[in-house]
Amino acid sequence: MNLEASPPLNLWSSLSLTRDRYFNRRRQTLFWILFCTIVLMVIALGSGQATVANQTNLSERNQAPSLSRPFGTDWLGRDMLVRTWSGLSLSLRVGFLAALFSSLIALLIGLTAATLGGVVDAFFSWWIDVFLSLPHMVVLILLAFVSGGGLTGVVISVALTHWPSLARVIRAEVYQVRSADYVQLSAKFGRSPFWIARHHILPHVFPQFLVGLILLFPHAILHEAGITFIGIGLSPHQPAIGIILAESMRHLSTGYWWLAVLPGAALLVMVKLFDILGENVRALLDPRLAQE
Numbered sequence: 001m002n003l004e005a006s007p008p009l010n011l012w013s014s015l016s017l018t019r020d021r022y023f024n025r026r027r028q029t030l031f032w033i034l035f036c037t038i039v040l041m042v043i044a045l046g047s048g049q050a051t052v053a054n055q056t057n058l059s060e061r062n063q064a065p066s067l068s069r070p071f072g073t074d075w076l077g078r079d080m081l082v083r084t085w086s087g088l089s090l091s092l093r094v095g096f097l098a099a100l101f102s103s104l105i106a107l108l109i110g111l112t113a114a115t116l117g118g119v120v121d122a123f124f125s126w127w128i129d130v131f132l133s134l135p136h137m138v139v140l141i142l143l144a145f146v147s148g149g150g151l152t153g154v155v156i157s158v159a160l161t162h163w164p165s166l167a168r169v170i171r172a173e174v175y176q177v178r179s180a181d182y183v184q185l186s187a188k189f190g191r192s193p194f195w196i197a198r199h200h201i202l203p204h205v206f207p208q209f210l211v212g213l214i215l216l217f218p219h220a221i222l223h224e225a226g227i228t229f230i231g232i233g234l235s236p237h238q239p240a241i242g243i244i245l246a247e248s249m250r251h252l253s254t255g256y257w258w259l260a261v262l263p264g265a266a267l268l269v270m271v272k273l274f275d276i277l278g279e280n281v282r283a284l285l286d287p288r289l290a291q292e
Contacts, residue, residue, distance in 0.1 A: 029280045036277040043270060046089030054078065054239060065258050072258040075251060080244075084263045087241040088270055090234070091221045094151065098158035098224070099216035106163040107209050110170030114178065115197045124167075131164040140223055144232045154233045158220045166212040170205050177204045207285040214278035218271040225267060241267050 057077035065072040071080035113124035131139075143157035174197075177183060183200050227233040228242025236243055241263055248259035 026284070029284045032276055032280045033284065036273045036280075039273055040092065040270070040277075043085070043088045044092055046085035046087075054237075062256060065262070071262045072256075074248070074259055075256075080259065080262065083239045083244055084241070084266050086239045087244055087263065088266060090238060090240050091224055091267070092270070094154055094158075094224045094234075095217050095221040097155045098162070098220040099213055101155065101159035102162040102216055102220070103166060103209060103213040105159065106166035106212065107170055107205070109163065110167045111174060111197050111201065111205070113167075114171045114174035115193045115201065121171075125171075128164045128168055128171075131161070132168075136161060137223075137226070141227060141230070141232060144227050149232050149234075151234060154224050154227060157227070158223050161223075162216055162219055166209075166216065169212065170208055173205045173208055174201050177201050211278055211282045211285065214274060214281055217274040217278075221267070221271055221274070 055078065057073075059077065060069075060073050061075055061077040063069055063073040063077075069079060069081065071084055074080055074083075109124050109128075113121040140157050140161050143160055144153045147153035147156045177200065180200075183196060186196050186200060224233060225240070225242040225245070228240050229246045231246070233242055234240040244263045245260055248256070248263075251259055
């Protein structure tokens, strides 16, 4: 009995070794990065569908999901798949701008605080603590309202509320690099703090900046959809995900579930793709995990 049971175990072991050899951690990481990048590029192509997304066809209104209309149609006969695709593309662009500006603010504050130290570091640390202690969504809504809403208001409000956590990470990383021997040696040779920050510290913290930028995307996208949902964000004439979800609320009681469920699920899938992409980029840039 033992002899008959051993071949399957040996076969399974050989398959496991082959899998580990050809699909190690690094190759799996590169696969997920490539896959997420391709999917997000396809989503970005939806920016050219804005005109089609607003086309009405009353003869095909309120159709349930089918093979010809995977996401169904709304009360004006608009194709919900096209509207969702265009809305995700719009959220992608808004999230990119907001996350980029927020990450640059975090990089500038983190570098300046840790490089200059002293009173400057205490000042920026106090501001980081203040922003982290405030109710996040309340500040986001107030900033969007003060800046006038729309695309500009959304980008400004999201960018000014998402930098503190990344700034704290970069600041801690800069302090760690400053204690290195080669940085101390450059300071003794008379190099200025800004020269040291540019040539020694910035290249070291750039991976943290890149990972932070990617991981800020889902937060920016979800908050853009949130403030647009309550009517402060993007214009109602734009096929944004927040607009689509807000318009579909009054039709859910009539049984048109696909108007909210499918666009909402698509938004969550895109956010999850960014999360997977960020985690895999972090694993690829981590020297402890990159060689596994």
